[in-house]
Amino acid sequence: GDSVTQMEGPVTLSEEAFLTINCTYTATGYPSLFWYVQYPGEGLQLLLKATKADDKGSNKGFEATYRKETTSFHLEKGSVQVSDSAVYFCALSVQTSYDKVIFGPGTSLSVIP
């Protein structure tokens, strides 16, 4: 069945370090891919998305490229800040006989000064 796998946290980085959070998926059809972020005490908000192969989503210095050949959508940022501390969720949506959306388990990121 359709699923999303992402690296489990927690991930702890020093400020200005490079961030990669791996996300791979299995899906029937052609999914859209998303990264959502949940800051402490807040609801989820969309970070970036890509709707077809080779699309690159970007926002707030974060980037992710839709790689169909490796079924991946890894999240990267060149220099993290303390304010990036949050939980990051990779998700896919796909249409089969009906629409569905599946979230990964989330990766907790802590950035220390």
Place this chain on the structure above:
Amino acid sequence: KAGVTQTPRYLIKTRGQQVTLSCSPISGHRSVSWYQQTPGQGLQFLFEYFSETQRNKGNFPGRFSGRQFSNSRSEMNVSTLELGDSALYLCASSTAGIRETQYFGPGTRLLVL
């Protein structure tokens, strides 16, 4: 534009009771989706309503139900509460559905004793 609002923010119920949660979407959004978030199962899709009709449904028992009103506001009802229903319930709205960018509310935290 006002964001997605959910009421109440916190609820404590006992086993066997029922509960109704409310969600007001962003103005103009016709799609409202509901999610359950728990530490063990992560974020799971419950159902989506669009123009007062349930359009998509996740894999939850019939104790979980919902409805949407003509102004797009939505309610979710859980009957015969179980301890395992303790969770953060998130509502999200979008213009076209769960395959598009969703905007999440802050959630209702339900504790079942």
